Amino acid sequence: MASGDNLLVAAIDFGTTFSGYAFSFRHEYDLNRLNIYANTSWIAGGAGLVSWKTPTTLLLNPDKSFNSFGYQAEEEYIGLLDNNEEDKDRYYYFKRFKMLLHEKEKLDRNVTIADIGGKKMPALDVFYLSIGYLKDNLMHTLKNRNVGIHEDEIRFVLTIPAIWNEPAKQFMREAAIKAGILSKNLVLALEPEAASLYCKTIPVDRMDTGNPEETSIIPFQEGMSYMVLDLGGGTVDVTVHQVTGEDTLREIYRASGGAWGGTKVDEAFQNLLKNVINEDCFKTFCQENRPDLLDLEREFELRKRTVVDSAAKPVVLKVPVALPSTYEDLTGKSRDDAIKESVHDGKIKFKRDKMHIDADLFCKCFSECTESIKTHVKTILQKPEIEGHLDAIIMVGGFSESGIIVKSVRDAFPDMRVIVPQDAGLAVVKGAVLYGHCPTAISSRLCKLSYGVAVRAVFKPDIHPENQKSEVDGKFYCNNVFGKFVAAGDEAKIGEPVKRHFGITSPNAPVILDIYASSKKNPVMVTEEGCFNIGSITVRSPESGWNADSQIxxxxxxxxxxxxxxxxxxxxxxxxxxxxxDFLERMRGEEPSE
Known part of the structure; x- marks a missing residue:
């Protein structure tokens, strides 16, 4: 498997909650593919956390220039609040903004994003400044290692969720280019695919099946099929691959998933607090005690990963004094009154600066995620092309470090081998490095949708609608027929393009083809329900214009x-x-949900 011409491959894992990067040198990859270096120097000063990732948090100065990113941005922002800086509200503080690209029904280059105080900025600027920081931090790391490599000698890989559509992918590419990454050196990698490559590469003794009596694990042999659950902060992405050779995989069920990541658990925990001290009091606490809110979020993040199941002792969290005192100040009641009057009476206790939560109640914060994941996996396992042919389920991503999530999947599928790599949180970024060395490792993918253009075809009364009928030189045609390139579910192989011919309508104008998509396998018209425009193809004319008989x-x-x-x-x-x-400038309509 050739590794290309770049001296180094660097992967940036730009996540909803946390971000980081890893890299490997081409010569070391050729000797040992797992010689991959991940940055482990991120430190949260106040909490004493050391991690290979840093929060996806951006702080900008009042003039919208870059201030800081990650843990440093959090600490700088807390400093502004603690010091009561007069212009603190003029700073821009963004966190957990990646999901904007998934949630936005219509995505274009001018979309804006609001910071924590409601101030808006172009989303493209927020993304490119964040990616630019990670790129610059990488270059600083390489410089400290005395690596004499220039940016144009590096292949950059940017990870993205598998459920993202084409406009979101293009948006990320344009943000990375604006951050200074050369387009020709940039590769986008689907997060679960990257994790799949990594899991196929690592030794089998670095995987946990949950069965202490199982001493051996079936290696990734040719013909083996497995599902990857990539559990991140914002999304859960699912892919199913089959090993087709020593170095290649093929997709046997299209990438899917949903917004069931760790942030849903955070939301559920906040709703639990609102049920105790009421929503108005919690809102006031968040607005007036942002440093305390950050400490509470960090504390909960740690507990999310350490609690295993509801059989455990009560979960103890350190909570800011300002949380119950806000309730007491606004209502004139005690913190004990808050619990007695809530639906959680008997399951929560305040003791000094600690909150003791019944383990079963704590685990219920995970219910929405676990049920969505289990339902989705069950649906895929029942598909005819999958049923009875899957050898394992592999769980990766930062959210798979949660014992509650892992246990729920293993309990739901007791007859299935469920594997968690020891370094599950690194699987995506390290796999992205492997993908960057050989992007053809995924030999084929299944088309999520049918794609085509609007064409004019001979009118067929039993198929075509009358309102699209037209007459040309005595012959009847139908306008806006779906001229299909590929159908939903088709296997698209790398390097095997679909070829189509088009005539020239204007001697000096570019040829612009509107691209349509549909969830139907064989749509008839681009105007029918479920068919939507996703963008266009532009073929630019030569300076001298098109020839009279030109065909493209x-x-x-x-x-x-x-x-x-x-x-x-x-x-x-x-x-x-x-x-x-171009999937941004001309985008119209909405993509149907799965």
Missing amino acids: EVDMDFGGTEFTVSARDLNDRTTSFSATF
């Missing part, structure tokens, strides 16, 4: 992480034209 051959590759397109003169294949997809 357009090659579209749907097998990669991102769609790619190229174009050439059908009559003179040595002549190529500039061709690009």
Whole structure:
């Protein structure tokens, strides 16, 4: 498996909750693919946490220039609040903003994002400043290691959720380019695919099956099929792969998932607190005690990962004094009154600066996530192409470090081998490094949707609607017919593009093809329900204009992480034209939910 021309591959794992990076040198990869270095120098000063990731948190100065990122941004922001700086409200503080790209129904380059105080900024700036910090931190790390490598000698890999659509992928690419990464050196990697590559590569003795009596694990042999659950802060991504060779995998069920990540548990915990001290008091606490809120969030993050199940002792969390005192100040009642009057009476106790929560109640904060994950996995396992053919379920990602989540999956599927790598939180970023060395390791993917363009076809009364009928030179045609490139569920192989021919309508204008998608396998019309426009292909004309008899051959590759397109003169294949997809500027309509 050739590793390419770049001297180093660096992967940036840009997460909803936490972000980090890892890298490996080409010569070391050729000797041992697992010689991958992850940055482990992130330190949360106040909490004393040391991690290979740092929070996806950005602080900007009042003039919108970069101030800090990650733990440093959190500490700087707390300092502004503690010192009661007069202009503290003029700073911009963003956290957990990645999911904007998934939640936005219509994504364009001008979309804005609000900071914690409601001040808005272009989302593209927020993303590129964050990616730029991670890139610069990487370069600083390499410099400290006396590595004489220039940025243009590095292949950068940026991780993205598998459930993202094409506009979201393009948005991330443009943000990375604005951050200074060369487009030709940039690769996007789907997070569960990257994790899949890593799990296939690591030794089997570094995996935990949950069965202490099981001393051996089936290695990833050719023909083996397995599911990867990538549990992150914002999303849970699911892929199913089959080993097709020593170095390659193929997708046997299209990537899927949902917004069931760790932040849903955080929301459930906050709702629990609101049920105790009421929503207004909790809102006041959050607004007036932001440093304390940050400490509470960090404390809960630690407990999320250490509690295993409801059979444990009560979960003890250190809570800021300001939390119950806010309730007492606003209501004139005691903290004990708050518990007695809530639906959780008898299951929560305040003792000094600690909150004791019944383990079963604490575990209920995970219920929405665990039920969504189990239901989705069960649905996939029942698919005809999957049923009875899966050898293992592999759980990766930071959220898979939660014992509650792992136990719920193992209990739900007792007959299935459920494996958790020892370094599950590193699986995505290290796998992204492996992917960067060989992006063809995923040999094929299944198309999520059907893709095509609007074309004019011979009118067929039994198929086409009358309102799209037109007459040309005595012949009847139908407008807006779905000219299909690929169908939903089709296997798209890397390097095997779909070819289509198009004529020239204007001698000097670019050829613009609107791209449509549908969840149906065989849509008839681009105007029918469930069909939507996702963007366009633009083929730019040569400076001298098109020839009178020009016909364009357009090659579209749907097998990669991102769609790619190229174009050439059908009559003179040595002549190529500039061709690009654009899923942001011309996007219309909404993508249907799964």
